[in-house]
Amino acid sequence: MKFIGDFHIHSHYSRATSKNLNAEYLDYWARMKGINVVGTGDITHPKWIQELKEKFVEAEEGLFRLQQKFVLENNVLLDNTPFPRFMLTGEISSIYKKNGKVRKIHNVVCAPDFVTVDKIQARLVRLGANITSDGRPILGLDSRNLLELCLEANENILFFPAHIWTPWFAVLGDKSGFDSIEECFEDLTKHIHVVETGLSSDPPMNERCSFLDNYMLISNSDAHSPEKLGREANLFDTELSYPSIFSAWKKRDRNKFLGTLEFFPQEGKYHHDGHRKCNISWTPEETKKHKEICSVCAKPITVGVMNRVMQLADRKNNHTSPIKHPFFSIIPLKEILSELKGVSPQANKITVLYLDVLKKLGPELVVLRETPLEEIKKSCGEELGEAIKRMRNGKVHVVPGYDGEYGRITVFAPAELSRLGPQASLFDEIHA
Ligand SMILES: [Zn+2]
Ligand SMILES: [Zn+2]
Structure with missing residues (x-):
């Protein structure tokens, strides 16, 4: 099974x-x-x-x-x-x-x-x-x-x-x-x-x-x-x-x-290089340019995972690898709902919406990976269906994490969200 x-x-x-x-x-x-x-x-x-x-x-x-x-x-x-x-x-x-x-x-x-x-x-x-x-x-x-x-x-x-x-x-x-x-x-x-x-x-x-x-x-x-x-x-x-x-x-x-x-x-806490306290987040190339020294506090930078992989890698990219490990990228459902509603994932309102989606469609990982988009749109609104579609297609906006700070992945550009407006129709029938 x-x-x-x-x-x-x-x-x-x-x-x-x-x-x-x-x-x-x-x-x-x-x-x-x-x-x-x-x-x-x-x-x-x-x-x-x-x-x-x-x-x-x-x-x-x-x-x-x-x-x-x-x-x-x-x-x-x-x-x-x-x-x-x-x-x-x-x-x-x-x-x-x-x-x-x-x-x-x-x-x-x-x-x-x-x-x-x-x-x-x-x-x-x-x-x-x-x-x-x-x-x-x-x-x-x-x-x-x-x-x-x-x-x-x-x-x-x-x-x-x-x-x-x-x-x-x-x-x-x-x-x-x-x-x-x-x-x-x-x-x-x-x-x-x-x-x-x-x-x-x-x-x-x-x-x-x-x-x-x-x-x-x-x-x-x-x-x-x-x-x-x-x-x-x-x-x-x-x-x-x-x-x-x-x-x-x-x-x-x-x-x-x-x-x-x-x-x-x-989205991981150590993808990029940087210093959280100094507000420095660098790509491996930027870190190299600065010789691994923080430009704010002059201490050694925390080298992230991307940089470390590049240090040990012997392939320029993964195209020449004989093995392709299958994977499926996901964003936690509460984070998606939080983006749509413009409130924190911990907000009470998000918990209510989250439970409502599960009640209608089943367990979270099923909703994220398998539920037909039409079904999501029909029972939970166009916006959620569109958000999950973009996640499944990897069409996301990225602010990388660094030095212990989680990154942020969003599915809508800020301009699109303001267009959806505070009265966006998602779950309007719920008064959370
Ligand atoms: Zn551990
Ligand atoms: Zn620093």
Whole structure:
């Protein structure tokens, strides 16, 4: 069957995350988004795992679901959505010295069962790791040795480097990463089948690096609140089970792993170079001209993902790449509605509109990708239909993100929006 998976997320036990990141709200939001397999996040945290053991039942091999009695009932899509499945996953931060430099790398490990999770936790504790204070623990353990420890717990774990290009905390990051996957994982590199491209890069950027040809490119939301689930995700056409997902990736089976749902990469927080405090946002060319020094504060600039990809790329563009990783660029529905209405995506009015669209048309990712435009126009207005059409065709306006500041993607030019006017007809029947 065809399904969508989002494997890298966090729980309420990780720092700077939403209180609502519990099993009930993950189930709720996976239904709203139309995600079939969602990662649990934070499998190294003993209390989180305790909570999941109490609330889950096994659904298929290696996948779990919430017990019926925990399902939140105030969900407009409850009757029409299957139980979202959960995979046991978690991110671990490794900070260590290697080859003369301090490395800060984030990796994600996925486990097929709770026994494996318990074993990984026990091994980390034996090494003296503190796994109780943060759902995403910080270890002094070399990434290669962390991978080895996980493989010793179970050879069927899935292990991948997270958001590989971000300047900090990434295997290829400019500040504290390596220049290749092998330099990081050495003899165990053969156990790395997939790499997570992160919000600030998309497949065409990655295809410029031939050393990545052998990996499947995957994308996840890295959600720190349940509403952010599925802002990037993965498409499969295989059986719904842990072994099937594992095998699609391990065998590089492009009939079973169909590609990714992606942010427009410019919307990511680290697409361009720059200094947020100094209001400097540069293309790689501008950064080069300034010799990587900020023209406001004279300190080194934060080099973004586009620049870093160009440093490591051996292809001028992706046209000569033998592999084209299929992907589909999306903009979160609330951001589209917010642009149409001229109010913040967090506004109450937008929540009301959002729920109305879902009630009429189904889960968010279905609306963004599949619902016929005519149907969207008929039930939710011309403007929303036009906006989604432009998103699907990649006809968008872009202000790139830089130095931790999210970029902005819009579907209408400012002049067009003012023409639509405050009395635009979208959902006029709703008095939000
Ligand atoms: Zn991370
Ligand atoms: Zn500066």
